[in-house]
Each structure stands twice: as C-alpha cells, then as structure tokens.
Amino acid sequence: MTDNLPSASPPLRPRNRNRNEGAPTRHGQLRSRHPFATAAKWLAAIVGVLAVSTASVAAFAIYDTVSNTKPGIHLATLPGTKAKPVPDIGAIEGGANLLLVGTDTRTGQAGFETKSDLAGSSGAGNNDVTMLLHISADHTNASVVSFPRDMIVSAPACGNRPAASGVMFNSTLARGGLSCTVLTVEKMTGLSIPYAAEISFGGVIAMSNAVGGVTVCLATPVKDKYVGLDLAAGQQTLEGATALAFVRSRHGVGDGSDLGRISNQQVFLSALMRKVTSAGVLSNPLTLYGLAKAAVANMQLSDGLTRPTNLVSIALALKGIGLEHMVFVQYPTIGDPANPARVIAQQSSATILNAALRADQPVTLTGKTGRAAEVDPAAPATPAPGASAPATPSATGSATPDPASTAVALPSDVSGQSASQQTCTKGNH
Numbered sequence: 077m078t079d080n081l082p083s084a085s086p087p088l089r090p091r092n093r094n095r096n097e098g099a100p101t102r103h104g105q106l107r108s109r110h111p112f113a114t115a116a117k118w119l120a121a122i123v124g125v126l127a128v129s130t131a132s133v134a135a136f137a138i139y140d141t142v143s144n145t146k147p148g149i150h151l152a153t154l155p156g157t158k159a160k161p162v163p164d165i166g167a168i169e170g171g172a173n174l175l176l177v178g179t180d181t182r183t184g185q186a187g188f189e190t191k192s193d194l195a196g197s198s199g200a201g202n203n204d205v206t207m208l209l210h211i212s213a214d215h216t217n218a219s220v221v222s223f224p225r226d227m228i229v230s231a232p233a234c235g236n237r238p239a240a241s242g243v244m245f246n247s248t249l250a251r252g253g254l255s256c257t258v259l260t261v262e263k264m265t266g267l268s269i270p271y272a273a274e275i276s277f278g279g280v281i282a283m284s285n286a287v288g289g290v291t292v293c294l295a296t297p298v299k300d301k302y303v304g305l306d307l308a309a310g311q312q313t314l315e316g317a318t319a320l321a322f323v324r325s326r327h328g329v330g331d332g333s334d335l336g337r338i339s340n341q342q343v344f345l346s347a348l349m350r351k352v353t354s355a356g357v358l359s360n361p362l363t364l365y366g367l368a369k370a371a372v373a374n375m376q377l378s379d380g381l382t383r384p385t386n387l388v389s390i391a392l393a394l395k396g397i398g399l400e401h402m403v404f405v406q407y408p409t410i411g412d413p414a415n416p417a418r419v420i421a422q423q424s425s426a427t428i429l430n431a432a433l434r435a436d437q438p439v440t441l442t443g444k445t446g447r448a449a450e451v452d453p454a455a456p457a458t459p460a461p462g463a464s465a466p467a468t469p470s471a472t473g474s475a476t477p478d479p480a481s482t483a484v485a486l487p488s489d490v491s492g493q494s495a496s497q498q499t500c501t502k503g504n505h
Contacts, residue, residue: 167392171213171436174271174381174390175258177249178205203249203257208269210433215393217401217438220345221429222338223261224409226418232259244418249274254378264421265430271390272378282373283348286363289315290348292322293452293500300328309503319344330448332504335406335419339446340501342404342493349399349495399496403439405429406446408490425487432484440483445499446491455498 208221225246233239234252248257254274262269284290291313298307303321305328314322323344330336381387408425412418432439445451493499 166389167215167395168386168389171215172209172211172271172390172393173267173269174209174273175261175269176207176209176273176275177203177254177257178275202246204246205275206245206257206261208261208265208267210267211390211393211397212438213436215396217403218394218397219403219405219433219439221405221407221433222341223264223407224338224419225334227407227409228412228415228418228420229260229264231256232263234259254376258378264426266434267430270378271380271386273381274376284315284319287348287351288363289313290319290344290351292344292347293455293498294503295450295500296503296505298322298325298328298501298503300325302327314344327504329501329504330446333447335409336447336504338406339491340448342406342446343449343499343501345404346399346493346495346497346499349402350498353399400494401438402495403441403492404495405439405441405486405490405492408487422489425490428484429486429490432486438483440485441490441492441494442485443488443491445493445497448502448504449493449499450502452498452500 202225204225206223206225208219208223210219210221212218223245225244227245229243229245229248230241231237231239231243231248231251234248234256237251237256243251245260248260252259254272258269258272261267291311294307294309294312297309298305300321303324305318305321305325307318307322323341325340326332326334326337329340377387381390408422408429409419410422412420429439
C-alpha cells in the first residue's frame, strides 16, 4: 500500500531515541517534519474505530446474523449416549476495559524497505495513538478516552527498563511493548486493564470501504499537503485513501496540533458509529463480516482477546448501548511549563475523570467539542454528551435506569462529544 503524498520531500532523518524516549513530533504549530516520519497519523482512525467497533462489529457480524437464522433441527442420539450441551455465548459479566494502541513502526509495512526508511521507526515503534474503552458494569454506557501522544508522564518499570519520570507517553510502546503502554495507563488512571490490542494502519481503508464511505461535515475547507488532502466545505463522503488522509491530518485541522487531530478523529468516529449502527448496515451480513474482517486483520490482540468467545462476549456488552451514552473524551492536559511543545495532565480534571472511571460512573461533558470540531448547526438538536434522557420501558414493563441519572459532570476544560452528536471539522487556516 502506498501513501498519497507529495514526492518532493526532504530526506528522512533517524529518530533520536535518547531524547524524551524517542518521540520528536511536537505538540503545537511547529515546522513540519517529513510526512513519512509521522506514520502514526495513518493509525489515528483505526484505533478509534476499533475502540467502538472492533468488538461491536464482530458481535454484529456474528450475533446479529446468527440470531436471524431459522430454528435448528434437533439431532437424535444413539441409545446409551447423551448429547453434549451446546455452549452459550452471552455478554461479558460486569464491565470491561480495553486499551487500543496504534504504532508508527515501519517494520513490515508496505513502502518501507530501505535502511533509511526503517531508521525513522522500526521494531515496536511508538504508540502515537492510544485510546481506552471503558464499558460500564451494567452495560448502559461506555467511555472512549484519547491520550495525547505528546503528554509527559511517569512510566513504571517495563521489561528491562526501570521506572522513569519525564517520559514521553508515546514512547511507552518502544520501552516495553504493548504491556508497557497498558501499565502506564493503569498507573495514570488507577484502572485495571485486562484487554489490549495493537493496531496496524491498513484497517481504516478497508473499514471505510466496507460501509460504503463515512459522511462527515466540514465547517470549512480542509487542506493538508503533507497527507495529500484537499476537501471543500460541506458534507463529504470519505472512503479509502481519502478517509485515511482525513484522520491522519494534523496540519490541516484545528490549530495544527495533535490535540486538534484528536477532536477531528472524534468527528469521524461519531459519524462512523452512526453509519455502523444504522439499519442498512446492521441488516447486511456481508457488510458486517467485511467490517469484522477489516478490524481483526489489522490488529494484534492481547492473550485475553485471542479467544473468539471473549471478543464476542465483550461485543455483546456494547451492542445495547445507545450512541448518546457512548462518550468520546480527550484526557485533560495543559501545556508543559518546561517545554511548550509538550503537555502534561491537568491534575484536578484528570482526578475527576479517573475517579469516575474507577467508580464505574457514566460521565457528562460540559466543555467544548475540541480544537478541530464544532456542533453542526444544521443537525437536529441532541442532548449534551451523557445528558439525561427519559427512561424507557424494558421488556418486563419496568423502566430501564437512565445512565445520566448517576453521571459525573466533567469540568469544562475536558473536551469531547458523544457518538450521537453531529459535529463538523474546522480546517486550520
């Protein structure tokens, strides 16, 4: 697979693994590096897509299709033998935490064969995209938390590497593999994370093609020469390489920073979720299996997810969650006083978010949608992310508790949106 980028570019330069643990891309609007040196942009949407659809799409593809099959034919047994019970797969008991990591490695990636190509990033690579999916124990709500790659953190001991402070968050994968990134997020949040997946870059093309494209709203034109993107304002249906370029773009959206790119990804992901959960997609087994195949073929799972039944059980826990109760959140940060090109956690807001996740409480966003997003003025009015909605009767006639009735209101400096919220991307002009 080739990258749709301008051919005239400065030569590649090896990464400096000894400074800030190997992550040179800056947080703010600084001079652009060679686009191949920021291959993690390729992974931006894949991790987010998988955060809300790796398990759920697999469930839709298996559960929804099987549930619509005709009644089975009972098979008799020979005298003296007993039929073995048929295994039953249901939703996972309680809640679940999954960490999804996108690596910028060039090892094994099409178009990166020479020594100079691999000098930028090889082996494990850096976790330039990291998202945590938290499913509530009662399966009524979910949160997807994006962790900025440029955040300075304290990393625990990983493999043969000792614990260290002042570490660039996106270096944790290179420090000790997927397990090290999981340990770092556990240390930051206080959560136990038994499931994780490492993502390669090809899935976003396959997924966007499988659903026939994802329609997003652009408040202004979006242009980014570093990823070959030139889109007019208005409704745009993105698939294939164009969808990939859109979610990769940093310089073309918001303020040109990685934080702006996170909110741009949330615009895409919310639109994708609305498409995936539409009747046209859910009723089409070929589309569902195409999505499941695209997801699974482009990720490496932790051992807790390698059993298909585990993946489907987690998926079934997601299946009944309404889009208004699936909230995308950017982990709260402020500028690093020691380095304007980096960020650190905004401790008071991070403490509230972490406590809500640990207590398994839903969250409500009171802040804005992010640096590269705004509410679509033409869209129907929707409740604020996580806001209360009328209780709905269950199959037994009793009212199903509304997750928002116990929701924690996050401080206004925490940005994000719900999957149901229709937003538009703002270009960087």
